[in-house]
Amino acid sequence: MSDTKVDLSGYDRGDYHPGRGVFIRTLWYCLNALLMDSWLCPVSSIKCRLLKMFGAKVGRAVVVKPRVNIKYPWHLELGNHVWLGEGVWIDNLTSVRIASNVCLSQGSYLLTGNHNYKKSTFPLMVAGIEIEAGAWVGANAVVCPGVKIGEGAVLCVGSVLASNAEAMTIYRGNPADKVRRREIVS
Numbered sequence: 001m002s003d004t005k006v007d008l009s010g011y012d013r014g015d016y017h018p019g020r021g022v023f024i025r026t027l028w029y030c031l032n033a034l035l036m037d038s039w040l041c042p043v044s045s046i047k048c049r050l051l052k053m054f055g056a057k058v059g060r061a062v063v064v065k066p067r068v069n070i071k072y073p074w075h076l077e078l079g080n081h082v083w084l085g086e087g088v089w090i091d092n093l094t095s096v097r098i099a100s101n102v103c104l105s106q107g108s109y110l111l112t113g114n115h116n117y118k119k120s121t122f123p124l125m126v127a128g129i130e131i132e133a134g135a136w137v138g139a140n141a142v143v144c145p146g147v148k149i150g151e152g153a154v155l156c157v158g159s160v161l162a163s164n165a166e167a168m169t170i171y172r173g174n175p176a177d178k179v180r181r182r183e184i185v186s
Contacts, residue, residue, distance in 0.1 A: 010121040016093065019074050020055075028054055028073065037069040051076065059100060075112075079133065095128035102131050105157070107140040114145050132167065154182055 018025060035041040035050060047064040055074030062078050065086040070076060075092045078084075079100030086106040090096055093113040104110070110129050115122045127146030131137070135149045138157040149155065150167030160174040170179045 005120050006122060007120045008122055011123070012121050013124040016124050016126055018093070019072055024054075025072075032070060036064070037067055039066045042066055051078075065106070085139070092129075093124075094126045096130075097128070098131045099133040099135075099151075101134045103136045105137060105139040105141070108137045109140075109142045110137075111142060112145050135165075152182055152184070 020028075031050060036047055041047060044062060044064045047068070048058045048062050051070070051073045052058050056070075057077040059078055059080035059082065061081050063083045065084060065088070067087045068084045069089045071091050071093060075095050076090065077095075077097045079098060079102065081101050082098055083103040084090075085104055085108065088104045088106065088108050090110045091112060092110065096110055096112060098104070112129055113124060113126045116125055125145070129143055129145070129147055131143075131149045132151040132153075134152040136154045137143060137149070138155055138159065140158045141155045142160045143149065143155065144160065144162040147161055147164055149161070149165045150169070152168040153165040154170045155161050155165065155176060156170065156172035156179070158174070159172050159176040161171060161176040163175075165171050165176070166178070168182045170182050171177065172179045
């Protein structure tokens with residue numbers, strides 16, 4: 001067998017708290033599965049109202065496509081004209097702030113939690129994500145805990161962003177590297 005020293009029986013989630021009690025979390029999980037993370041409700045306005053009911057801050061004209069999975073809406077802030085594509089997963093154990101005119105393309109994943117692999121108890125570590133106005137997270141891209149994506153930045157399809165992204169810059173790869181400046185023409 002292996003000589004590993006990992007002992008998950010002593011798992012420690014530190015000072016992490018989900019922000020709501022077990023009843024509210026269970027109710028959210030059920031409604032999220034039924035109306036958000038499914039094909040049953042294609043209407044964005046209904047989904048936005050549901051998010052607001054559970055404490056999310058939601059701007060005007062937000063588009064929420066089918067199969068969007070949001071861990072805890074009370075940790076979510078969406079600006080105006082935000083687009084959440086099909087299959088987006090916002091795994092927000094802590095704060096996720098998405099400014100106006102941001103597009104999260106299909107299958108993109110915002111991840112706010114990780115584990116300290118250096119400790120035998122594998123403790124939970126959480127850090128928020130901030131995405132500034134006009135940014136675009138491409139299809140199947142991953143944004144890691146603690147990352148800030150600058151205004152107008154682009155994370156290309158399938159990329160993994162583990163550090164901050166400068167404004168108006170395009171990033172690609174795993175780990176994502178700067179490719180070039182973003183130029184917007186009218």
